[in-house]
Structures are given as structure tokens and as C-alpha cells.
Amino acid sequence: MVDRPFLPYGRHVIGDDDIAAVVEVLRSDFLTTGPAVGKLEAALVAATGAAHAVAVANGTAALHAACFAAGLGPGDEVIVPAITFLATANCARYVGASVVFADVDPDTGLVSAGEVAKRCTTRTRAVIPVHLTGAQADVAAIAQVARDANAIVIEDAAHALGGGPETDRVGACTHSAMTIFSFHPVKQITTGEGGAIMAHSAALQEKLSCFRSHGMVREPARMELSYEGPWYYEQQSLGFNYRLSDLQAALGICQLTKLHAFIATRRALAARYDALLASHPFVVPVTSAQAAATSARHLYSVRIDFAALGVSRGALMERMRQAGIGTQVHYIPVPHQPYYRKLGSRPEDFPGAMRYYFRTLSLPLFASMTETDVERVVETLTSSLHALGARNPS
Numbered sequence: 001m002v003d004r005p006f007l008p009y010g011r012h013v014i015g016d017d018d019i020a021a022v023v024e025v026l027r028s029d030f031l032t033t034g035p036a037v038g039k040l041e042a043a044l045v046a047a048t049g050a051a052h053a054v055a056v057a058n059g060t061a062a063l064h065a066a067c068f069a070a071g072l073g074p075g076d077e078v079i080v081p082a083i084t085f086l087a088t089a090n091c092a093r094y095v096g097a098s099v100v101f102a103d104v105d106p107d108t109g110l111v112s113a114g115e116v117a118k119r120c121t122t123r124t125r126a127v128i129p130v131h132l133t134g135a136q137a138d139v140a141a142i143a144q145v146a147r148d149a150n151a152i153v154i155e156d157a158a159h160a161l162g163g164g165p166e167t168d169r170v171g172a173c174t175h176s177a178m179t180i181f182s183f184h185p186v187k188q189i190t191t192g193e194g195g196a197i198m199a200h201s202a203a204l205q206e207k208l209s210c211f212r213s214h215g216m217v218r219e220p221a222r223m224e225l226s227y228e229g230p231w232y233y234e235q236q237s238l239g240f241n242y243r244l245s246d247l248q249a250a251l252g253i254c255q256l257t258k259l260h261a262f263i264a265t266r267r268a269l270a271a272r273y274d275a276l277l278a279s280h281p282f283v284v285p286v287t288s289a290q291a292a293a294t295s296a297r298h299l300y301s302v303r304i305d306f307a308a309l310g311v312s313r314g315a316l317m318e319r320m321r322q323a324g325i326g327t328q329v330h331y332i333p334v335p336h337q338p339y340y341r342k343l344g345s346r347p348e349d350f351p352g353a354m355r356y357y358f359r360t361l362s363l364p365l366f367a368s369m370t371e372t373d374v375e376r377v378v379e380t381l382t383s384s385l386h387a388l389g390a391r392n393p394s
């Protein structure tokens with residue numbers, strides 16, 4: 001092995017412009033929330049077409065804030081896809097609501113309106129569809145089901161910033177009340193840790209901003225008691241310190257100027273994967289050609305029928321790791337987790353999610369990869385499968 005760099009499944013891309021933007025904040029008067037946070041929020045509004053944006057400490061805080069602003073609490077049920085990151089479900093628990101899992105499509109991992117409808121009860125108050133891998137869940141259809149159930153829709157778009165058709169970008173909240181993003185380093189843009197909620201109304205935006213900073217209100221017109229002077233503030237609800245810093249916001253603003261370029265590169269790399277895998281005997285891309293057009297291409301996930309091939313996924317991952325290629329599994333079905341089992345979930349109730357989980361593998365995809373890297377990944381994947389004795393299932 002010559003010293004080719006290790007290819008993780010995902011990573012950030014930081015340029016000198018990003019570094020300069022952060023250094024500039026370091027020399028300014030504000031390190032924590034200052035002018036850069038508002039600028040990032042305005043840039044997010046411009047990038048998505050949403051009415052409002054509230055930047056917070058991370059994507060999980062964004063989900064928590066969204067559940068709070070939606071008024072969810074004990075006795076309420078929140079429908080969440082069985083295949084997602086833990087945070088999508090946990091946010092409902094943070095506000096005391098119950099998580100009700102919906103099954104997903106075994107081939108795409110996406111939740112459908114039909115699966116959401118099956119899980120609706122008189123207690124359903126919210127649905128959180130996830131745009132898994134950057135491909136879009138059918139939020140318009142899910143919103144119809146949610147409306148009938150009198151529930152609010154919160155999109156978990158942690159994978160999908162920069163995705164969607166030009167006329168209805170992810171984050172615009174066309175069919176939802178709120179959409180959350182994460183700026184974790186593996187996502188499309190990063191602030192180190194960071195996140196945001198896009199909201200369709202000023203009332204939600206006000207609740208979200210308040211929740212981000214201890215539940216404090218400062219505007220004289222909004223006081224419940226009498227305003228006593230310029231030092232005065234009121235805590236009217238319970239909030240947290242979920243603020244994003246100006247250091248992070250400055251990085252986010254600079255990263256956001258490159259979002260289109262990042263997405264274009266991700267799509268080109270994914271198209272190269274698609275071409276190389278077009279007639280592969282063992283490996284099928286998760287994202288269809290049709291869904292690819294508007295996918296934000298966070299993950300390049302493939303389906304491999306490990307059981308039919310007689311190949312261990314763990315052994316394949318280890319072999320590829322030794323060849324300098326990182327892979328990952330997105331995700332273990334959340335109802336499988338001991339915490340959710342203790343609350344009564346049974347993974348066997350989600351055959352689509354289990355089938356998706358057993359066959360999925362995410363290959364490296366990030367904006368500083370080259371097509372040569374993609375070729376190397378596919379060659380290594382194919383040779384590893386053969387070396388592990390993959391047999392043609394015919």
C-alpha cells in the first residue's frame with residue numbers, strides 16, 4: 001500500500017477562507033452570540049427560501065427546540081421513522097412525549113405517508129420525517145396525513161441541506177412547520193458543532209429564540225409583568241443555553257457560500273459511483289436515478305444482500321478499512337435500542353427497517369474526494385467481496 005490518504009465515509013472541507021473568517025471573529029468584540037449569528041440566519045433564509053431561521057448549538061438542540069416550540073409534552077405521540085439517527089427520536093423524549101416508530105421502505109430507508117398513517121392515533125401531535133442520505137421523504141403527502149391527524153410536521157433535514165427542487169428547496173417549510181439542519185462535520189456544511197431550525201411563522205421563531213437562551217425575553221412590549229428598565233428581562237418559559245457562537249457562525253457563513261459547489265461535487269461523485277455500479281452483480285445504489293436529481297447527497301449508501309452472498313458485513317468493513325477505506329452503517333433501527341425496548345418497542349414490528357438495516361452500507365462521500373477515489377472505493381469493494389467468497393445468488 002502506497003501512502004494514499006484514508007478515506008473516511010464523510011468529512012468536512014475547510015478552506016483558507018473559512019480559517020480567515022474565524023480568525024476575524026477572534027479579533028472582534030464578540031466570541032459568543034454576536035452579529036455573525038444573525039448573518040448566518042439571514043444566509044440560511046436566503047439559501048432555503050424559509051421565512052425564518054434560528055441557529056443553535058447542534059442539530060439535536062434544533063430538534064429539541066422544535067419539539068418545544070411545537071408545544072409537545074407528556075401524553076403526546078410523535079411519529080418518527082424507525083431508520084434514523086437517535087436524536088430524531090430522543091427529541092420527543094426530551095419534552096416528555098412518546099415516540100411512535102413508523103416503518104420505512106426496505107430499499108430506500110425513507111418513511112412514507114402510508115406508514116405514517118398506520119401509526120396515527122388520537123394522541124398523535126407531530127410527525128418527524130427524515131430525508132435519509134439527502135434523498136427527500138414525501139413531505140407533501142406526509143403533511144396531508146398529519147393534517148388529518150391534527151399533527152404538526154417537523155422535517156429532520158440533517159442530511160439534506162442544499163437538496164430539493166429549485167422551486168421547493170429543503171428547508172423552505174412549504175409543507176412543514178419547521179425544518180432542522182445539523183452542521184456536524186460530516187454534513188454538507190459545518191460549524192464544528194451547530195444546527196438550525198427553519199420556521200414558517202414568526203410565532204415559532206420567537207419561541208425557538210427564547211428556548212435557545214434560558215427562556216429569557218427582553219423586548220419591553222412582551223413583558224408579562226411591568227418593564228422596569230434597560231437591565232430588565234423576564235423568564236416566561238423554561239429554556240436552555242443552546243446558543244451558537246459567533247466563531248461557529250462565521251465559519252457557517254463562509255461554508256454556506258460554498259454549498260452549491262459542495263452539492264455539485266457530491267452529485268458528480270455520486271454519479272460516478274452510479275455509473276461504476278450500474279451493472280454490479282452484488283451492489284445496488286440506495287438512491288434511484290429519479291431521486292438522485294434532487295438529493296443533497298449526504299451519504300452514498302448501497303444495498304448488498306450480505307445474507308444471500310454469504311459475506312459478513314463486519315468482515316467486509318474491516319477488509320476495506322485495512323485498504324484505507326472507511327465505511328459505515330446508517331442506521332441501526334432505533335426501536336432495536338435497549339432504551340426504546342424498555343419503553344416497549346419491538347424491532348420485529350418494523351420489517352422494512354430491519355431489511356434496510358441488514359443490507360445497507362455507506363461508502364465514502366465528501367466534497368474533497370476525487371473521481372479517482374470513487375474508482376478506488378468501487379475496486380476495493382468488489383475485490384473484497386470476491387475475496388470474502390461472495391457467491392452469485394442465482
Ligand SMILES: *Cc1c(COP(=O)(O)O)cnc(C)c1O
Nearest residue numbers: 058059060085087158182183184
Ligand atoms: C446528524 C444528525 C442529527 C443530529 O445532529 P447533531 O448536530 O449531531 O446534533 C439529527 N438527525 C439526523 C438524521 C442526523 O444525521
